[in-house]
Amino acid sequence: MTVTPAPDTPPSTMMTDEEYGAVRASAALGVGTSVLITDERGRILVQHVDYRTTCLLPGGAVDENEPPAQGAARELHEELGITTSVDRGLAVDWVSADSLNAPASMRFPGEILHVYDGGMWDNEQIASIRLPDREIKSVEFVEPARLPDLMAPGDARRALSALRARINAAGPALLENGLPIAPTVLDRAGALRTARAGHHLPFHAGPAPEKLSVVQVWGWLLAPDGRALVLLEPDTGAALLPGGTPEPPDRGNPLVTLCREVHEEAAAEFGDPLFLGHLCDPDTPYARLRHAAPLTRLGPPPVDPATGRTHIRLLATPEQALELFDWGTPGGRPTRRRPPGPRTARDPPCRAAAPHRTAGRHRPHHLVARPGLSRSEDSHEQHITRRWHAHAPSGRSAPAGHKSCLGCSTAGSNRTLPVRPDLLPGHRVPDDPHLCSCDHETRISGGPAVLWVGFPLDSLIWTGTGGEPKWYATYPTLRRGFCPDCGTHLVSVADGSSMVMVTGFSLTDQSGIEPLGHSHREKAAPWMHITLAPSPTS
Template sequence: MLARHASAGARTAVVPSTWTAGGHRAAEFARTLEILGAGAPRLPGYADARNPASAVGDAVRLVAAPLDEAVGRPVAHLREVRPDIVVGHDAPGRLTGHPDHRRAHQITLLAVRSATGSSASSPSPPPSPPCPPDRERPRSETEMTATPSPDEAENRVMTDEEYGVLRASAALWAGTSVLVTDERGRVLIQHVDYRPTCLLPGGAVDRGEAPARAASRELGEELGVTMAVARGLAVDWVGADGFGAPAEMRFPGEIVHVYDGGTWDDERIASIRLPEGEIESVEFVEPARLPGLMSPVDARRALSALRARIDAAGPALLENGLPLAPTVLDRVGALSTARARHHLPFHPGPAPASLSTVQAWGWFLGPDGRVLVLLDPDTGAACLPGGAPAPQDRDDPLVTLRRAVHEEAAAEFGEPLFLGHLSDPDEPCARLRYAAPLTRLGPPPVDPATGRAHVRVLATPEQAVELFDWGSPAADQLAAVHHARARLGIPRAVRQPLTELPDATDLTAGWPASP
């Protein structure tokens, strides 16, 4: 069979059950393979159970070798040769009855499954007495059974050793990352000396180490910061081909746990101390820059984790950085486009008459204290409802506000409260801010300014601010919003997942009756 396939141009290879280089028949075996066109010998290094002279020195007998070790050796050959056909001994070794041949059948099936992920029949262990009743256990989805050859009477449950080897063959690496932002919502990344792309703080989980403990350890080793992490943001399954690892690394895939490192103030950032080597520098970057600085899967994971932190729906389950159950922020690609930078001072009083009004925006509060936010369906960019004055508004900012909010969001609102204005150091103008109870939403309209319908969501005021880059003045505006909310008798919103509002909605039923 070997000669026929070799003469037809196929690549063939032979891995014997036993024998080592230097054995008294090793040269004969090599010459036989040469004649058959099967390449160089691939000797496993084990001794024959019945012929000690088959191996040199203190080689272990195949039947006594640890199963995971015995399976690992042919796995390496299978991955190198990538055969279409694998021929081996049958389960009971009927041709000779040799114990090595029965063991070889078991090893071969496990090796094929481990090397290729195929659905090859589960290995049949050597004949053994039935399992005593006190050793029996209920069958489950994870319990493996052996598929008998036609002459075998019944299936057998895999031994614990076989099952352990099979599970170990599918094992993945485990890693951690920590998502840290500054007070502007920028993400901390590390420039490292061993990769051309940047990383979040984190690293490998050591043997026996819990992922959260590994994340805390890595923060100390890489940034010199001592802190515990307790909130998970994402768990990412990374496939063997999702990392772009070199072949010699034998990357099997990885489970990466992403934790929330919180928002760091200037004092905490100043306490960062980098180790000598490995971490060249750190910086805080706009989330939209991550795809240009990190590997594709790392950038997807970081953005998914950041959206999960804002959305507050719990840890996201990812595959190669992409969420299995995308939230509205994931669907619109929030934060994948650079946020408009508006670090403009907020003033709680009215705008001076010398400043022209260029914008009127509103914080429109639902009955639960959340506010209406509009998301661009193409870029994910967020904004508050409102717009710029038009001639038909007759210089009345409230007319501007009602018109723009109706055009953008088909929204109606109650009596507004004036919050204040933003001034621009580079331009003599004012941007006005209002707060009002949100009462009704019609069907999503097409915005005449963009030709697209915004995605409407309810978010807490704090969640809304995290979607903007307003700098430190955002805190002043946020304080004014909560002051107005209290005046309107609206409760403070509990942080919760964003709610999309795709349909017409009457919110008046949620408001308390007027006295």
């Protein structure tokens, strides 16, 4: 019997199971996966397949009731012979039913594609690829800018969006037909859509020989948080470091060239520079110089007089910046790998705000805490290290045995260790052992206080094959010494002082160094409870 609802009865929103299933089936989408894999130069792996004329990333359709990540791993095994897991998503793309111009007979319903990060593969991993007998004809690693020529338009857009999301490091991108619904600065600038600047030249840490003409001066300008200033061309998205070509008014001075170019291109200023080295082509008499310096000021974005364009200014971690260049693998050794050591926080690249000026004089120790770009011996930027100032105070250096600093002793290093002068004949006892909790000390040490012990500067002796420490000007009137092997903070010397202050716990013999005072105690953490040693004069 059929019951007709009364005219004033509101329509029901309830559906039977059959009705619900029919609605869901009519709106069903396919589910697929892709895996983005790069080599050590940042090129992307694409597959040439036997069933279409365009290339694809590794991947495919997800099987019934199969999680997408498992489907991606399965496809890697089937298509490349690689057994691995994928656990980092780069993008999720909603592909509309009409985006592919598929024939009506295909009844393509649209699909959701998950793009996963397959990581950076070295030569050994690439050599282990084994292709199946059919479906995959060959694979190759290609420049990101070539993807639109090799892939279907939607596939190329998706791959580039996923690559930018990997560089951006802010989580998976949500895409619609390959385009992000919330584009980042890299998306808006079109980064990587044109060929990256390539400099496959050997890097030399020393000065350029006089017989070579300097044709380029570039600089790594590092903000206080360790991020580097990178410029993007506004019409192509191509990335470059600040700097440029010498001009006659520069009178052959590379730093004048760098200052002028940095001002013209980015309205930027920088502090005391560190010369890194040069690149040269064995077949041409030219040199390209590299410097590093603290970024101290950014003005409003300027119009570059050489091009008439205004560059897009980014602040990006050194690792992110390297993804935007193609500097090859000089000497056959990897140059894209990050060395051990502290990392700059991998926040998303952002536009460099203006006007910007660092508070007071720039303090290089902020950059020291995030060296970021020390790389293999023959890499282009090997010497962006913690060495901003290398002016060692006067003193004696006497190798004695094979001791290491305490920070690297467990690694078996043979480096720098201060020997207490009071333990040697004719020298005085420790002077003014005290704690310090000033802002400068706590930032450098990462702890609530530093224990200092004073000795005459001319009496301190350094043992170990490392000799004296590496010295940095961390404050306008202060220099600090660090172990050149592991970076342990060892000593501090004030300008014009005849005393050297040694960090108490870097001494092997810590007797008689109980602190007699606590400088800036009012700034100490409230949970610190310190009992000082009795004053010898009380």
